[in-house]
Amino acid sequence: MLNITNLKANVDGKEILKGLNIDVKPGEVHAIMGPNGSGKSTLSNVLAGRDKYEATAGTITFGGKDLLALEPEDRAREGIFLAFQYPVEIPGVSNLEFLKTSLECLHAYQNKPLLSAVEFLKLAREKCKLVDLHTDFLKRGVNEGFSGGEKKRNEIMQMLMLEPKLCLLDETDSGLDIDALKVVADGINTLRSPDRAFILITHYQRLLDYVQPDFVHVLSDGQIVKSGGSELALELEEKGYSWLESGTEQSANPLKV
Amino acid sequence: MSDNTVIDERINSKYEAGFITDVEMQTFDPGLNENVIRKISAKKNEPEFMLEWRLDAYRQWLEMERPAWAQVNYPEIDFDAIAYYSSPKSQEDAPKSLAEVDPELLRTYEKLGIPLHEQEALAGVAVDIVFDSVSIITTFKEKLAESGVIFCSLSEAVIEHPELIKKYLGSVVPVNDNFYAALNCAVFSDGSFVYIPKGVKCPMELSTYFRINEMNTGQFERTLIIADEGSYVSYLEGCTAPSRDENQLHGAVVELVALKGAQIKYSTVQNWYPGDENGKGGIYNFVTKRGICHDDAKVSWTQVETGSAITWKYPSVVLLGDNSVGEFYSVALTRNAQQADTGTKMIHLGRNTRSTIISKGISAGKGSNSYRGLVNISPRAEGARNFTQCDSLLIGDKCSANTFPYIVSKNPSAIVEHEATTSKVSDDQLFLCQQRGIDPEKAVSMIVNGFCKSVFKELPMEFAMEAGKLLEVSLEGSVG
Ligand SMILES: Nc1ncnc2c1ncn2[C@@H]1O[C@H](COP(=O)(O)OP(=O)(O)O)[C@@H](O)[C@H]1O
Ligand SMILES: [Mg+2]
Secondary structure: OEEEEEEEEEEOOEEEEEEEEEEEOOOOEEEEEOOOOOOHHHHHHHHHOOOOEEEEEEEEEEOOEEHHHOOHHHHHHHOEEEEOOOOOOEEEEEHHHHHHHHHHHHHHHOOOOOOOHHHHHHHHHHHHHHOOOOHHHHHOEEOOOOOHHHHHHHHHHHHHHHOOOEEEEEOOOOOOOHHHHHHHHHHHHHHOOOOOEEEEEOOOHHHHHHOOOOEEEEEEOOEEEEEEOHHHHHHHHHHOOHHHOOOOOOOOOOOOO | OOOOHHHHHHOOOOOOOOOOOOOOEEEOOOOOOHHHHHHHHHHOOOOHHHHHHHHHHHHHHHOOOOOOOOOOOOOOOOOOOOEOOEEEHHHOOOOOOHHHOOHHHHHHHHHOOOOOOOOOOOOOEEEEEEEOOEEEEEOOHHHHHHOOOEEEEHHHHHHHOHHHHHHHOOOOOOOOOOHHHHHHHHHOOOOEEEEEOOOOEOOOEEEEEEEOOOOOEOEOOEEEEEEOOOOEEEEEEEEEOOOOOOEEEEOOEEEEEEOOOOEEEEEEEEOOOOOOOOOOOEEEEEEEEEEEEOOOOEEEEEEEEOOOOEEEEOOEEEEOOOOOEEEEEEEEEEOOOOEEEEEEEEEEOOOOOEEEEEEEEEEEOOOEEEEEEEEEEOOOOOOOEEEEEEEEEEEOOOOEEEEEEEEEEOOOOOEEEEEEEEEEEOHHHHHHHHHOOOOHHHHHHHHHHHHHHHHHOOOOHHHHHHHHHHHHHHHOOOOO
């Protein structure tokens, strides 16, 4: 589904990703872990097509297409969804209107029939309940005045509405209390299916307690330095990242919470 | 590094009403003196009282100074370089019906999407069209006359209804109100006149469509609307002009008289040529609009201002009568090098008078957008109330927005509330929209429409859609 080969990427002229390889098949859940500043958000931004993030070498194919040649909106229409680390507010544009416009754009591109206003509203209300947001939220501006946890739930709500093929979650679990964390995990598990894949960017084991990954990758200084199964996450929780970084011999775990 | 590179990079311009109509015109030589005013008056076969009124205004204007307080910059205007009268030759003998109107003129309005043939017209909208200095035709006149409504060009009203003109012209905006209003009084060429009799609800929307076509001419139109006791009228004006490299002056005056219990709803969709992306050309729109409310009357201004190089206008309401209501709903968009200094004045004189001001300013490119408003509560305006909300939206980071609210309250029982916000369309917001499959143009238009929602809902139904589309077209190229 997604194949990244030898990807190098610059941000503001500085090389951040330094030859990265990942292969994601439908139905798989990949977790990407790694210290702050290792390039996790950069990877998600490059995948989503954000302007300042420039791929300088390597290839990314998605569903057989050259992803790097597509505009960000077309990547979304092809089925890539990014749950943002810091969701932004759009005052005055209601969640409902935003979701409707978004869904219409996706469906038009995918040649799916457009939903009627009634069907749409029903669907939106359902998904709201799933992430434990009151339906009043639909009338409010996009993320306008939402708490941190509400913003993250809203990202999951959008993901549930849009039913993407590949879901990228950039630290969606950070800063969440246990209830919200469960909502996020439930959202992911609801969507898990043989033709859909996930890339979970996370610092912590705790999300992975609820969502079992098929693969865990450790990103360090713009490269995948180790890959393994779900047991690798536990090992990282135990030992931290430093044992993976060449030349350092630290044993304390800076991530232990 | 700016966080708005996406927006900044992509700003350019597009103006769809910028074509020129090729008809034979009769245009005065540029220049302004008493003789020119006599010639305008003679062209229109005006009665003596009108000429005297004009000459008096001209003499007062000579003594007045150009206002300099607005947040707009433009070179000194040479009033002797402007032609003060321009009319298509074919209008020499005023056509009585559409069949007699020069087809080239009719095509102009077709191109602009203004339906003139009554059977094709938007259901229930009567139109007066003004081309440069003259009114070309007014539709649905007979149908309106059945309910006693008078809707005609101001030139015609001066001749046919001199008693109403003598009583009300200049009664709301005095001749010497300001520099541009005085100039208008001296040289006004045409415009619309409306009279709604007592107790009549005008059976259709009335509208005037203003078009500037000729080069180096100024358009100085006047509109006078009188709503007699207990009557109601909804009126809409639209404006466009060709894209030209020279700046052109538009100095209009609009007077609204709402007698006891009457309601006037006045909506404007202003789309004069805004000039090019470097600020070359465009209309200088210096306009004085004011309504007066007697007891229990209501005047409501709604404006969507997307055009003009410079907009200088403050549609105002004098709340003379007790329990009268004034409203001002405004969306003003500036982009490229456009400058707008606009707002309102609510003058509370009567008891229990109420006013509402909702202003939405949108700036893109190097646009400058200022809200300037005055809420004045007089000592006898017991129980007066005002609510003001001014919101500014910035697109890109080379534009600016200012708010100048002035509040004068001389009655302690009055309640005056003011809220203001400034927000920005950021690259982050656009990227969020794109990541959800929405292209940047649609995203900006969605964000801007959301921002303007509370004003658009005040427009007559048929025009709310049009206003939304106009914003969309005006913003086209602002991002993608
Ligand atoms: N917009 C940006 N401008 C400049 N530098 C950036 C930007 N985004 C990320 N970087 C830099 O790229 C590196 C990787 O950042 P990021 O991908 O956010 O890491 P992570 O998400 O793993 O914490 C860091 O050194 C960071 O400072
Ligand atoms: Mg990050």
